[in-house]
Amino acid sequence: MSLGISVMIPEGIVLAADSRQTYRNQKGMARIGSDSASKVFRIGSRMGLVISGLAFLPQQGVMKNVSGFIDEFRQTKPVDKMSVGDVAKEISQYFDTIVPYREQIKHMPESIKTDLARQGMELVDLKEEPTRVVFHFKNREGQLQEAIAAPDGLQFILAGYNKNRSSEVYMIYIPGTVEQVRDSRQQGKEFGAGWIGQTDVVTRIVLGFDPHMQGIPFVREASAKIGESAIQQQLRGMEYSIQWGTMTMQDAVDFCQLAIDTTTAIQRFSDGVLMDPGGITGVGGHVDVAVITFDKGFVWLSRKHLKSKDGNEIDLENLPSLEK
Incomplete structure (x- = not known):
């Protein structure tokens, strides 16, 4: 899991995310796989992407880190010539063909029936939809309830500037929709924050x-x-009542850092809620922060680097490429 945040203010845009990567082992137990995963990415010169959800995706029968797919997308799409909205649509189409959610949905009905029977509950009806399964069941007290089962997928925040200096933020859900949540050209949508992942x-x-x-x-x-x-x-x-429109860039950075640090701290001391116990400590590690302005483009404020035991560090993104 993850926590990714975007804040759009008059000065620009702030993107931030933690670095924890979790997974479930063969016994179904949640484990922390890494505290050095990358979840904030540069997309062209004036856009950035935050990601949450699946850490690995299949490619030719082998599981590959999702960051590799993002690198491939950046290399094959002329993002600097595209609007933020067009890039959002391209990301949605690209990952919709890669994330194996359709296969998950096919197996959900049988899993739902088995799980309800194990708990002594009765399945009443079930409907498969393109991105989820909706079903009704009777609990142990005989009360009719509705539930929704959704496959594992990806969530993205794409934010950046267009050539006409306007700025936009999009939420992209795989499976699901592309939603514009911020637009500097529309009153009431120009400033604010949004988050994905473990957002409770x-x-x-x-x-x-x-x-x-x-x-x-x-x-x-x-x-x-x-x-x-x-x-x-x-x-x-x-x-x-938060006055996003009067925030400075430093205020926006502080808000993102506070939200991620607080989530990390609460997860340390809690294990879900009483009505739904058993939480995953999915937020932790270094907080990567980037800022985007029209004049300066995408700039890293805080980003983890590769380190050796003797203290040497390198930032691979800023090293020159061997390709000509």
Whole structure:
């Protein structure tokens, strides 16, 4: 898992992410595989990408780190000649053919039936959709409930500047959609923050509630009566009033660092929530931070380097390429 954040303010854009990489072993136990994974990437001269989700993807029968696919994308696409929106669409199309979510969805119905039977619950109906499986079941008390099973996938934040000096931020979901969340040309969408990955802690802090709240019986009852959108609108009244439009670049950097550090600390002392115990300490390690402005482009503020035991360091990104 991961926590990736973007903040767009008048001065520019800040992108940040942790460096932890987790996986499940053959017994299904979550383990920390690395605290040196890269999740923030330069895309051309004025765009950046933050990634969360699957760490490895198949290529010709071999599992390959997702960063390798991002490198291939950068090398094959003329991103500096494209708008931020066009790059977002290209990323979506590129990874949609690589992430094996369709195969996962095929096997989900049988897994759902087996899991419900093991827990003494009854499957009522099940519907396969292109990106998920929706099903209804009766719990041990005979109450009818709805649930959604989604395959493992990828989430991206793409942010940057167009040639006309406008800036944009997109959320890209594989499987799923491409959503523009920030646009300097549209009033009300020009400034703000967004996050992907293990977002429960930062969501609690900023929005004032945890997404787990949707599973509380009285919230489900209220949603059935007045609709989920009405519930969401009322809950957003708990959101902290943060003046993103008056933030300096340093303020935005501090916010990203605070959100990731706080998530790391809370995960250290907690193990999920009481209604859904068993959390994964998926956020940790060095926090990579990059800033983007139109005049300076993509610039690293804080980035881990390769280190030797005797203290030597190298930054591979800034070394000249051997290719002519």
